[in-house]
Amino acid sequence: MCGIAGLYDPNHRFKNTEDILQKMCDLLVHRGPDAQGIQQDQAVTFGHRRLSIIDIQEAANQPMYDASKRYLLTYNGEIYNFKDIRSQLEQQGVRFKTASDTEVILEAWAKWGVESLQKFVGMFAFALFDKHTQDLFLVRDRLGEKPLFYAYFDANSPQSGLGFSSGLASLMACPAFEKQLNPAALQHFLSLNYTLTSQCFFKGVQKLPAAHYLHIKAGQEPQLKRYWDLAASYHSKDENITEEEASEELNVLLSQSLGGQLISDVPLGAFLSGGIDSSTLVAGMTRQLKVPSQTQTFSIGFQEKSYSEIEESKQVADYLKVDHHVKTVTPNLVQNLIDIVAKTDEPFADTSIIPTYYLAEFARKSVTVALSGDGGDELFLGYETYGADKLYQTFSALPRFLFKGGHALAQKILPTQFDKVSFDYKAKQFLYGSSHDYRRAHYSWREIFKPRELEKLLKTPIDPTQSAFADFNSYFEDVKDCHPLDQASYVDIKTWLVDDILVKVDRASMAHSLETRAPFLDHRLVEFAARLPVSLKLKGQEKKYLLKKSQEKYLPHQTLYRQKKGFNAPISLWLNKETKALAKEAMYGEKMQHLTNSSILDKLWQEHETQQVDHGLKLFGLTCLGLWLEQWK
Template sequence: MCGISGIIGPKATKTNISLMTDAIIHRGSDNISHFIDEKLALGHNRLSIIDLNEGANQPFHKNGNPWILVFNGEIYNYLEIKSELANKGRTFVTHSDTEVLYEAFLVWGENCLEKLNGMFAFAFLNTETKELFTARDRFGVKPLYYYHDEENFIFASEIKAIRQLVNTKLNEKVLANYIAYGSYGMPNESFYEGIKQLPGGHFLNYNKNKLQITQWYDFVSRTNKKILELQNIGQNEAKEEYKKLLKNSIDLRFRADVPVGFTLSGGVDSSLLLALVNQREEAKNIKAFTFYTEDERYDELPWVKQMVLKTQTQLEKVLLKPEEINKRHYQLAKIQDEPYGGIPTIAYAKVFETMAKQGIKVILDGQGMDEAWAGYDYYQNNSNSTIQGQTNTSPFKTNVLATTFLTKAEKPTYPKPFEEDVLNKQYRDLFYTKIPRALRFNDRVSMASTTELREPFLDYRLVEYAFSLPTKMKIRNNQGKYLLREILSDYSKNLAFAPKRPLQTPQREWLAEDLSAMVENAIISIKKSNLAVLFDTQQLQKEWKKYQQGEQDSSFHIWQWISVSKFIDYEK
C-alpha cells in the first residue's frame, strides 16, 4: 500500500516530484524515492507490507530494462503468478509482489491484468520511448487521478498531489449534482476542473502527448455468461461454491509480513467475516475493532458483543464523542480532497487511527456484500433510490441553490445493460454510486493513518458469482442476501436473519444539538465566500431553522453544507 505520482513534460523536475510525494506522505513513509530524467519524473511513497527489504522499494526497475514501475496496492495471488513466471524462465531477486507485477507486464503486457487478483493502481514508464501505461483494478479500490494539458501529463494517487503543480477551480457541474442529487461524480470525474480519474477496470496509454483510455474488465459480458451457467444451480451447490471462494479470498488477503486486524459491525457481512477469521489458526492473536457513540438507538455494540461471545476474538471498542467531530472533520476534509460520507466516515477514521497506534498495518473490512447480494431495501421495490432506508422525504434541498447554479445540475443516468431491474441496480451501485464513493472514503481514511485496508468480499470472483446467481437466492421473503444469511446461519442463526440497520451514528441529532455551532459556522463561511453566489442564502438559513425545529428525516443536506464550506479553504 503506497502512494504513486508522476510527471511527463517540462514540469518533471526534482522539486515538483518532491512536492507531490510530500503531499501524500501519509500514504507511506517507510521509503520515499524518485526517478528523474529529461522531462520524466516518478515518485513513490512506500508503506511496507510484503517483503520489507529495501530491494522492493520503488520506483522499481531491473536488468537495465527501460520500463520503470510505480505501484500502489497488493497483488494477492502474486505467489501463484510468480510460480507461473518462474516456469517461463523469469528470475526474481526479491520476495515482493512488486517484482511479480513487473515481470508479469514484461511477459504479457496489458494482458497481465486478467491474471491479477488484487487492488492496484500502477504506472509503467518507458524511459526510451517516453510511453506511459497506467491501470486500475476492477472495482477501483485503489485511486488514480490525472491532469493533461498541451505540455504535461501528471498523475497521482490523490488530488492534492496534482494540485501542488496545477491551479484548478471547482467543477461546478459536479458540485451542483452533489447538492441536487447526492452524486459524487461519474467514474471519470472529480470535483476539480481538469483533474480526472481513471475509472476502475480501465487502463490508460500516454505517448507523444496522445492519451487513450481502454476498458479491460468487462463485467457485463462476464456475468451474462455466468448467469446462464448458474440459472439452474441448486442452493446447496451454490452455497458450497461460494464458501470455497470466500475462504480462498480471505486466505489470500492474510498474506502480509505485518500484523493484521479487522473491523466489526453488527451486520451479516461482519458476522461472516468474524466467523471465517475465527477458523484460522492464528485467530486468538487477531484483534477486531468496532466503534460506538453511547447512543443505544444507533450503536451496534450489543450485536458485536453477541458475535464475539462464541469466538476467540479480542475486541477493541472505540468511542466517538460529538466534541471530537469538528477537529476530526477539519483534518479529514483535507485528506479526502472531496466531500465524503459524514460522521460514520469520521468514526471509521478513528478506528483506523486506533489500530495503527497498536501496530496493526493491515485491516480487513466487510465492504461489498450488499451490492453483490442485493442487500439494500430498494432492490426489493420499484424505488430508484440509492439510499438504504430512505423515507418519502427527499434528502436533497435544491431550493438552497441559486437558480443559475441549479441549471448546471443534471440528474445522473446510469447504464442498464441487464434485462432484470435488480441486476441493473446492483450494477449501478457497484460501478457508479455506492462502491466507488465508499472505496474513496475508505482509502483516504485508512491511508490517513498509514494503514492498508483490504476488502475480501470485493474479490472479483465472489462479486461475479453472487451477482450472477438467480434472484431467488439473493432476495427472499422481502429480505436481501438470502443465501449469504443461510451461510452465516451455520455459525449464528440469531445474527443471520437480523434486519439491516441503515443508520450507524446519531448524526441527525448531533448536527441539530451538539454540533449546531459547527453547522452555523459552515453557513457563515459560505455566505462570506466567493461560493455565496452559488446559493440562495436566505433559503439556506430557512432550511437550517426547519432542521433545528425538528424536520430531521435526513441530515444529508446539512452535511453537504459542511462539506462545501471546506472547499472555501481549497479555493484560497
C-alpha cells in the first residue's frame, strides 16, 4: 500500500514539476512512510510514497522503469498472483532485478500491453507512461479498492495535461486546480453520507471508476475504457450447481484468494469481529499457516454493550487458538473526529469509520498488513437490507399507499431508540421505502436526507438530474433482467461497496500506515458469487446461506448463525453527550451557514435531544461536512 501522484504536462505549463510533486507527495506520507521517489521524464513527472510490504529493499522503490527503460510506473497496491505471472515471463526469457510485484507489472505490460490487466489478481491504482508512444495510462482495480483522483489542467481542454493522486488533498496541492465546491457532490453526500464515484467535492476533479483505465495520448481525446464487466457474471447464472458443489468451489476459491493475500515480507494479521466474514478468513488463515498461534487477530469494542463485539471475537479466537488482541476504546472523539475528517479526502460520514480508525491504530502496533472481511455481505446477501428487499417482493402486490400510511403511523407510535439499528429505525425505513417502486425502495434503505428534506435544508435549489439515485438507477439498468436480489447485490457493489465501505477501510487504515487486504474481493470469487442462484445466498430469511454451510466444518454453529451486529459507533448517544459541542460548532460554522438553513438544523437538534426522532446519522453527516469545510477553507 502506497501513495502515488503525478503530472502529465505535454505543453510545459509548469517549469518546476518536481517541486510541485514534492508538495503533493508530502501530503501522502501517511500512505507511504518508508520511502519517497520522484522521477521526471519527457512529459511526465511521477511521485511515489512507499509503504514497504513486498521486497522491502531499496531497489524495489518507485517510480520504477522496466528493463528497457521504455516504461515508467508509479503504483499503489498489491498483485497477489505476481509470482505466477513472474514465472510465465521468466519462461519467455525475462530477467528480474528485484523480487517486487512492481517490476512484474512493468514487464507484463512490456510483454502484453493493456491486456496484462486481465492477468492481474489484486488491488491497485497505477500510472504508466510509454516513452516511445507518449501514451499515459491511469488504471484502477476491478472492485475499486485503491483510490485515484485526477483532473485536467484546463477542464475544457483535456489535451492541456492533467494531475493525478491517491489523495484529494495531494492533488489540490498542484497550483493548476482551484477549490470550487461541486453542488452535485454535496447533494450526493447529504443523501447518502458518502459521495459516489461520478462526483467529487471539487469541480473539475474526477475519480477513476473501478475496473477502468484512462488512456491519454498527445493530440487526441482521452479514452476511458472498462476492462472488466461484472454484470456479465450476473447474466451467466449457474442454475444447475448443487449446494455441495457450490460449497466445495467456494472453499477452493477462498483458499486460493488467501494463498495470494498471505504473501508479505512484513508482519501480517487480521481483523476479527466474531462475525462470519472475518471468522471465515481467520479460520482459513490458520489452515494455511499451519500454526494457529502465529496468526495475530485484532478486535475493539466500546463501553456501550450493543456496540461491542469483543466477546464474540474472543469466542472465535479461543476456538481457533489464535493470538488475539482486544481493546475497549474510550474515544477522545473531539480530537479524533477532526483527525478522521482530515484523512477522508471528501466529506464522509459512515459511523463505522470511527471503530475502523481505532481498530487500524490498534492493529498497526503489531502488524503492517491486516486482512479484512469486506465484501462478504454484498457477495452473499448478508445485509439486513436484502431481507427488506425480499420482504418488499413478498408484499409487492399491495397498494403503495398502505405503506405510506403505515410509515406515517410508525412515526407517531413507535418509540425512538438509540440502539444499534433499532427495530423502530428498520421498521420506519422499510415502510417508507415500500411506498415506492423497487429501485427507489432499495436506494431508500440507506438514504439519509430525502429529496424534500434536502430542499428545506439547503439554501440553494437541488438539481433532480444530479441526484444520487440517478447513479443507482443506471446500475440497475445494467442488470434489469436479473433477479431483484441480484440487482440489489450488483448495485451495492457498484455504489455502497466501492464508495462507502472501501473508502472507509482505505482512509482509516492508511491514516495509520496499515495495509488492509480483502480476500472476498478476489475477482474470481466475486464472479463465482455473481453466478450463484439467489436461493443459495438467501434461503428463506437465512442470509449468507451458502457461506455459512461451507464453513460448518471449520467454525462453531453459534458463530455462523448468530444475528449479524455490524460494526458501528454509538453516534446517536455520543451526539447527546461528549460530542455535542463539537458537532454544533461544526454545523453552525460560517461555511455551513452559507449552505444550510439554521432553522432546520435547530429542528433536527431539538428532536434528537428530546429523543423524539433519532437524527444521529443526519447530524453526524452534517458534523463531518462542517469539519471538512473548515479544514478546506
